Every structure is written in C-alpha cells, then in structure tokens.
Amino acid sequence: MKFTKMHGIGNDYVYVNCFEETVSNPSAVAKFVSDRHFGIGSDGLILIKPSDVADCEMDMYNLDGSQGAMCGNGIRCVAKYAYDYGIVNKTNISVATKSGIKYLDLTLGDDGKVSLVKVNMGAPILTSRQIPVVSTKEQVIDEPLNVDGTTYHITAVSMGNPHAIVYMDDLKDLDIEKIGPKFENHIAFPDRINTEFVKVIDRHTLQMRVWERGSGETLACGTGACAVAVASTLNGLVDEDQPVTVKLLGGDLQILWNRQENLVYMTGPATTVFDGEIDVSFLEK
Template sequence: MKFVKMQGAGNDYVYVDCFKEKVKNPSEIAIKVSDRHFGVGSDGLILICPSDIADVKMDMYNADGSRGLMCGNGARCVAKYAYDHGYVKSENFTMETCAGIKYIKVEPKNGKAEYINVNMGKAVITSEFPEKILINGEEKEFIGVDIGNPHAVYYVDSLEKLHNMDLNRVGEYYEKHERFPQKVNSEFIYIKDRKNIYMRVWERGSGETLACGTGACASAFATIKKGDCDTSVRVHLLGGDLDISLENDEIYMRGKAEYVFTGEINF
C-alpha cells in the first residue's frame, strides 16, 4: 500500500490515495500504521476518495481503529493533496465527510495549496453553561460542543497549569466519563486575551495529539459564546497555530497542511 504522511499543526495521519489504491479493513490498518514503534507512526489513517456528492471524500480512522466523524486538520491535508494532485480543479470545492459536506477554499502559492480555509459549519452547545461533573473524584466544569463530533471544553487559569497537566495519566478519565457514552474529545484552554487562546487536547481514540482542528473550533466557539474572546481568535496548539472565526453562526478554520514523507508498506 502506497501512502503519504501529512500533518496539520502537528496532527499527523497516514493518507492513502484511494483514487489509485484500494484499502481493505481500514480499521485494522489504522491500528497497524498508527503504531509509532512498529508502524509508520500517526494519529490515525485517512483515505482520500472519490465522492458521488462532493468533489472529494475524506474517510478517517483513529489510532485505535475507530471511525472518526470529522477531523479539521485532516480535512486541510486532504484538501491540499486533492488540489496539488489535480483531483479538484478550483480553489473553491466541496469535501464529503461523515459529518456532512464541508466547503473548502485554498490559498495557493506557486501552484500548490499553502493555506486552506474550511467552513466547518455550525456548532451546537450540548451542555449546561457550564456543566459540572466529577473527574477522578475532582469537580470540573466544562462546556459541551458538537461540531460534527463531540467535545468538552475545560478552562484552566494559567498557562503554567495548562503545560503541567499530566494528560497521559488523566486523559482517559475525561474521554470515557459516564457522562459521555460515546466518549468525547476533551480540550483544555487558557485564555491569554481576547484574540489568543492556548489549547491542549485529548482526542477520543487517539489520546493526546499535538493539535485537533475540530477541537480548536469547538474551543473558540465556546470561548466566544462565553464572551471571553473576539469572533476571530488564534488558537495556539502544541503543534502550531490555527485561526478560527465565527461569521453568521458559521465557523471557519484557516491553517497550513504539509507533507512529511511518502512510502510503501506491506501487510
């Protein structure tokens, strides 16, 4: 199987061009290629596919083999690949995902996609504002957000506390809490000012990742609705920055996507 590894803000996936390749048992393959010791090493597997209802289709699987509904960083990488390889013919095109059709705008440089803008659609608050739950015996407050997949946004009061969180120890308590029967993506946010927030994320099915596009959108949306930031905000993640804006209740995400390497693997 030929593949390309790509990353958006450090959120890395193995991508397969299914215009040319056929992938059987993608859940099993996702587990194998994601292993950072015995596989390629990634946050999951994403298939770049033809679509009957859009210009291109994204089919994603988390590192544990579970199917993902949406991945913002993955969508940017799929958009870059499709544009750079001529599968789409315009700087504006559509992408089919399990969370619906997404609208893409590419900002090219020297004939290749440099920045990619994704209209992520509308988000919905899914909790009380805020809601309190017990995590490992400690009371925590979160704001629930659905943006095609479920998120719980938690706030910390200093950048030091954010950096010092031991997510490897406590992340699964958040992900698998009984409040979230389908599990949940958990974002931890420090608000620096009205234009900048800092974020770490524990993704369901993958653990802590360097970035999460839908998580950045959910966190920005929750913070805007709290009245604590402007309608355009930069989200600083471990792997890089994303610009998120809210316009007419639609969430827009802008950032880069980059190739890491190509390869071929046998199963």
C-alpha cells in the same frame, strides 16, 4: 499500499488515494500504520475516496482503529492532497465527511502547491442530546462535572464530533495522560469525548492542549480548536464575531465563529511530509 504522510500543525495522518488504491480493512490498517515504532507513525489513517456528492470523500480512522466523523486538520490535508496530486484542479472544493459536506478555500504558495486552507466547518451543535452529553440542561455551558473526585466546569460543543472544554490557569503542568482518559470514558459522554484544556491569554488568543478520543494527546485538533472558540464566545471570554488565534502544541489556527451565519471558519496550514509504499496485505486476508 501507496500512501502519503501529511500533517496539519503536527496532527499527522497517513493518507491513501482510494481513487487508485483499495483498503479493505481500514480499521486494522489504521492501527498498523499509526504505530510509531512498528508502522509509519501517525494519529490515524485517512482515506481519500470518490464521492457522488462532493469533489471527494474523507474517511478517517483513529490510531486505535475506531472510525471518526470529522477532523479539521485532516480535512485541510485532504484538500491539499486533492489539489497537489491532481484529483481537483480548482481552489474552491467540497469534501464529503461523516458529519456532512465541508467547503474549503485553498491558497497556493510560490511553488504552485497548496500552503493554506480555509474550511467552512459548518454550524456548531450545542444541544446536549445531539452532542451527546448526559445533562438535565438543554445546553452545557460552564456546568460542573465530577471527574475522578475533582469538580471541573465544562462547556460541551460538537463540531461533528463531541468536545468538552475545560478552562484552566496552567496547562504546562497538566497531567493529561492521567486525566484525559477519565474524561474520555466518563459516564456523562455516551460516545466518549474529546477534551480541550484551555488557558485564556487575552480576548483574541487562547492556548489549548487536547486529549482526543481514540488517539490520546495530539499536537493539534482542528475541530477542537473550533469548539474552543465557540465555547469561549459562549462564556464571554473572547470578542464576538472576531477571529481568535488558538495556540496548540503543533502551531496556531485562526478560528472565526460568524454568529449571524452561525458558521465556524478555520484557517491553517497543511504540509506533505513524504510519499511511500507499505505492505499491508497480511492485514486484509
């Protein structure tokens, strides 16, 4: 199987061009290639497939083999791959995902390859049952939640996948390996949850760490950064209709929630690390 290792500010995936390759057992392949000791090493596997409704389709799997609906950092890399490797020859493209078709604007670098991608991430979902989160409230905004004996206040947002946002004064000493799984598997979240722990720097800048369901702590989460910008607007912590810089472990993303359009826009880099080939035939028998 030929592959390309790519990352969006440290959120790394193994990408396979399914215009040319066939992956018959993607869940098993995802678990194998994601292993950082015995495989390639990644946060998961993303297949780039032909689509009848868009320029291409993104099919993503987390490192535990579970299928995801959407990945903001991943889709920027899909767009870069599609242009750089000749699947498309235009700088405004569409990508089909499990959470709908996304539209992307590509910025080229001096080498003629994609360096920056702006993604129309669509409208945030704020209704509890659609996220989903178990609550008596129609929307969960700054609501208390008992997790492992401690009460946190969460804001719930879906960007095609579910997020719980928690504001904290300190992220450096956060024991995310302990508390992350407690949130992920909490009874309030029927489909598990991605959890963003956020520190407000100022009204235009947020810092976050993320525990992703099925992957653990990652260096970046694009949908999470979008959810954080939305949640911070709802909680009055950032200026409405203004770009917000979200600082993640792997780098920065620029997020804008246009309230009039009710659309979230994410802008950030995409990077190719290397191309390779790996034998996965023993997984597909």
